[in-house]
Amino acid sequence: MKIRVVQRHGTALKDRLYLPAIWQGLKITATHLLKNVGDIKSVDVLEYPEEQPSDITNRYRGLHRLTHREDGSVRCVACYMCATACPAGCIFIEAAERTDGVDEKMPSRFAIDTLECVFCGYCVEACPCDAIRMDTGIFSLIGSRREDFVLEKEQLLAHKGAFDE
Amino acid sequence: MSTAALIVTLGSVVLAALLALMMIPVLVWLERRIAGLIQDRVGPNRTNIMGFRLGGVIQSFADVIKLVFKEEYYPGHIQTGRALYILAPAITFSAALLAFMTIPFADTLHVSGEALRIQALPVDYGILWYLAIGALGIIGVLFGGWLSHNKYALLGTQRAGSMGLSYELPLGLAVVSMLLTYNTIDFNAMVAWQTQTVLGFLPAWGVVVQPLAFILFSVALFAETNRAPFNVVEGESEIVSGHMTEFSAMKFALYFMGEYIAMNSAAAVIITMFFGGYQLPYLSSAELIESFGTFSLALMVITPLIIYAFIRWMRRNNDVRSTLSHDGGRRFEARVLTIVLLIKLVVLELIFAYFAFAQPSALQTQIAVAVVQIAVFIVKLMLFNIFFIVVRWTLPRFRFDQVQRLGWYYLLPLGLLNIFITAIVIVGVGS
Ligand code: SF4
Ligand code: SF4
Secondary structure, three states: OOOOOOOOOOOOHHHHHOHHHHHHHHHHHHHHHHHHHHOHHHOOOOOOOOOOOOOOOOOOOOOOEEOEOOOOOEOOOOOOHHHHHOOOOOEEEEEEEOOOOOOOEEEEEEEEEOOOOOOOOHHHHHOOOOOEEOOOOOOOOOOOOHHHHEEOHHHHHHOOOOOOO | OOHHHHHHHHHHHHHHHHHHHOHHHHHHHHHHHHHHHHOOOOOOOOOOEOOEOHHHOHHHHHHHHHHHOOOOOOOOOOOOOHHHHHHHHHHHHHHHHHHHHHOOOEEEEEEOOEEEEEOOOOOOOHHHHHHHHHHHHHHHHHHHHHHOOOHHHHHHHHHHHHHHHHHHHHHHHHHHHHHHHHOOOOHHHHHHHOOOEEOOOEEOOHHHHOHHHHHHHHHHHHHHOOOOOOHHHHOHHHHOOHHHOOOOHHHHHHHHHHHHHHHHHHHHHHHHHHOOOOOEOOEOHHHHHHOHHHHHHHHHHHHHHHHHHHHHHHHHHOOOOOOOOOOOOHHHHHHHHHHHHHHHHHHHHHHHHHHHHOOOOHHHHHHHHHHHHHHHHHHHHHHHHHHHHHHHOOOOOOOHHHHHHHHHHHHHHHHHHHHHHHHHHHHHHHO
16 A cells, blocks of 8 residues: 655744744735725725626626517417426416417416526526526616515516627 | 812823724724725725715714614523623623723823823722723623523633633733833833833833733733634634624624724733833933923924825825726815815914924923823824734634643743743842
């Protein structure tokens, strides 16, 4: 059997005294502190909300949207795949018969409770019709009541995709 | 009691209360701001009253208001000892506050034959008071943690108790060696002793004369005040929040503020015992009173430079990057503060000119010297508080057994050794 002897560090007197190490650490933190006190504008942070993030990529999972067909009608066929896949159980669909001849079924209600949603994206993966997407790039939703956070079909249809296909 | 004595006593009490209580919001803000700056963030800087944010310190006041108006929640599982449970944070808070009260802020005033101490509690056994009252704070921690009926609180309490035991000893030993050196238990006399010089040029500050005692004392005080790297009592990642777990609203805030007052008191004791207290290096009070004319002339030159540098720094930093269209009133605030500072400068210059060129009475000079010394004390206090904070954001927390090992195996023997060395030196010098 091959034995490898691992060298133990920290047994020298200098290490065991601990104070030199503290001194080195203090030097590092004090350098950062003094530099930033001297020039606060050099600190590389966003002045949110005046500055908005500019580095949201097209893989970012933002708020959901329901996509449209070429004729502008809702693409969703109310198959409940997304609601079944959703680990948070926060998609509420009520199906209705579609009478305009484009398809057989459509949702009469399609709501997502974003307070429950964990933004996992499983609904997007589950959808067989590419009817739900999370490519809006919207990362903040504000409301004063809990009901404000339940997004209904109309709102979801109104969201625009932030990226090209 | 004469009028002068009454005024000085009242003034000292008010000053001590202000220095202890008004320091809390400033320290909480400094803690958060310095943590941010060390980690290349900015920290709280937005809360403002009509555009005035004073660098963000307003945030602390907003926090206090929030804590005061928070729901007073009493955990239902706590059946017995409700009164003590509620009293516990107050014990810790008052102990920390009282411990601060014997710190001298300036040299003793001599008014018509009376010696008036600028101390909230004009006693001559300051260090004993600090050790006795400061250690009482742990009782509040024990009560609160035990009565919480919570395993995390219990663990925190157990840690607090054993920490108290193991670090009270090195603290006491370090103090003993300082007492041997100074030959007094009076803070004022200690400060007076430190105006001497050693080796001809160094001020005889405690830290120069007794470096080992300084290290022992400050390490023990870091542990006593529960500051990182010794904050095992409330080690968030291990035991939620220790003894404070079940406390909310103002009860929690009392514990929280008590910790900052304790840190402030610790800093005050360290500078009084090891950094010359309220004295400027090389300038004893007598010398300062004698040559106060020259001194205020020097101040007349230095103060504008300091204020100029501060204004420049403020105008550069109380601003946002040029890519932003809106500065949230920062530039306006900087302008107003500039005017305020300039007015202050003019007033200060007039006062200095009075002392430099007119003929102030002896009493006026004494008062002016006291004010200068109070200012020196506050500057030193702030510097040491900042040191406490920077250390917290530099070092990770020790494991609990490491803390105990350090206390018993290293600090205690070193403290004893230091007493031996001190005693030998004193006997050698004395004979
Ligand atoms: S992102 Fe996840 S949690 Fe949210 S609605 Fe879709 S499946 Fe449900
Ligand atoms: S969004 Fe997609 S998965 Fe969900 S019901 Fe509509 S078609 Fe089915």
